[in-house]
Amino acid sequence: MKDHCTVTQVEVATNPDNLSMAVVDFEAGGCSSVTFSPDTGAVIRExxxxxxxxxxxxxxxxxLPTVTTGRPFHGLMGLYLCKDRLAFFRRCEVPVEGGGSTSGTAGGRFFPPLRGRPEPDQTEMGPWETTGFVSDLDWAEGRRLTPCLAFRDEGAYRVRIVRIGATPPIDVQSASQSGSKIREQDWRTSWSGFDWEVGSTEHAAPTST
Structure with missing residues (x-):
């Protein structure tokens, strides 16, 4: 696994509520996961x-910044596992107004239509974005990891795998360099912790881990 690189990419064509992409170690007997939310841009380790x-x-x-197109995430997302490092990426479907001008994007951030106006009928793909390498595999047990999708509520989702390969659609390495929002050295210093129990009404206060 240390020298192997793999990309799994999916297309989200219909999303009535909320979905995320995760890597889990359950099949190897573990109980841990790392999950990427394309809507919020956050990565969660549990x-x-x-x-x-x-x-x-x-x-x-x-x-990554939160997507604010005014509807659940639609577009492309994926994960990249390379040399015991993990990254995620997304490409959002954004509204288009005025017959083809991309008014929904600016510098990789996404903005909703004005209040009271309906969402445009036309959409187009925004730029690729990546989290950069945000985790190693120290959290995983065993030698088998499983990619999966998680759906929050029932609904008419339409998602399909569109690519499995070795090369990511965006340069993940450069996104992890000095000057980027997330750098490789931040793996162990930029995480905020939380604990929760079934029946508990509050999470423990976040702590740096």
Missing amino acids: RKVREAPRKVEGAYIQP
Whole structure:
């Protein structure tokens, strides 16, 4: 796994609520996961520490801005696993107004239509964005990791795998260099921690991990 690089990319054509992409170690007997939310731009790391009552320890990092197109995420997203490092990427479908001008994008950030106006009928793809390398694999147990999709609520989702390969659609390495929002040296210093239990009404206060 240390010298192997792989990309898994999916297309989200219909999304009535909320979905995310995750990597889990469940099939190897573990109880941990790393999840990317294309809507919020956040990456969440979780580990189940107790089954009953259920308790989860976790941490999150915010390498990308929140998507604010006024609807759930539509577009392309994927994960990149290379030399024991993990990155995610997305390409958002954004509204187009005025017969083809891209008014929904600016510098890689996305803005909703004006209040009271309907969402444009036309859309086009925005630029590729990446979290950069945000995690190693120290959290995983065993030698088998499984990519998966998580859906928050039931609905008429339409998602398909469009590419499995070795080269990401955007240069992940340069996004992890000095000057980027997320750098490789931030893996262990930029995460904020949280714990939660089933039945608990509040999460523990975030702490740096």
